[in-house]
Amino acid sequence: MTTMENRTYDEIAIGESAEVTREVTRADIELFAVVSGDVNPAHLDDVYASGTRFKGVIMHGMWSGAIVSSLLGVHLPGPGTIYLSQSLAFKRPVTIGDRITFKVTVKEKRDDKKIVVLECTGVNQDGKTVVDGEAVVMAPSEKLAPTAPAVPQVSIARDGGPAVAYVRK
């Protein structure tokens, strides 16, 4: 059994960071389209998207927000975190095959309300920033290390074809 240990307000240091690298797949885009309802053909239709300024399908901007938020919820501070606000600036498109490294770095602590401010970035395989912003959270006071929960299996079927298991790259 894996546990998910949090970082309490008192443990967290300025400059501390957490990161994850994600290689974007078509299934990531499709799943984000379904969960968000954003079925704009710029994300789902290769022929339409080839005629846009991006010359092909692109990932939803807010997917980057979702990945940033997962770093806060799972790693820093992790369990017990209360998410207060987030800003995001979308700098460059993200597409299939891109490898994006998302990072959250503690830049400020406010002792009165145990608030932590984190700088958030996503950088692609060419070292270019695709997204940046700032997260504000209330960090947990209490040390927690809950058991990692069971995660459902998700499958995707296209055009009446067989269901294929979704595997995160």
Add this chain to the structure above:
Amino acid sequence: MTTMENRTYDEIAIGESAEVTREVTRADIELFAVVSGDVNPAHLDDVYASGTRFKGVIMHGMWSGAIVSSLLGVHLPGPGTIYLSQSLAFKRPVTIGDRITFKVTVKEKRDDKKIVVLECTGVNQDGKTVVDGEAVVMAPSEKLAPTAPAVPQVSIARDGGPAVAYVRK
């Protein structure tokens, strides 16, 4: 065949809005956990979550960001929109069974770069604001009405049980 008609910069009026109401299901939470990687037990484990300040599982904050972004991508301005930035303040928790009405309202137009600023809100069934913020987009110059793309079918299986089709409420 359905088409998705956009609103061009010139067509868009201050005060114009688009909205969608979503009734939150457990499958919505599970799917957002999988797509984002945020598998914090506050979202997935009823027993753990019953011991938190929210007394049960809650939806990921950034899910609200995803729904807001879908309004921009599909309805206002819709196809051809370039997403520049988003701020979000998470005001109250969202849980299973909540009915959240998300709305984006045009508050400003900047002619030089065809930029549109939209106020974004999510209000629950009790009239309480759960999220608010601001989106900045570059609106399309050109009128577009692409065919709505085929959307993959997604299924979710829990604990080795059967795969159940994901149906958005």
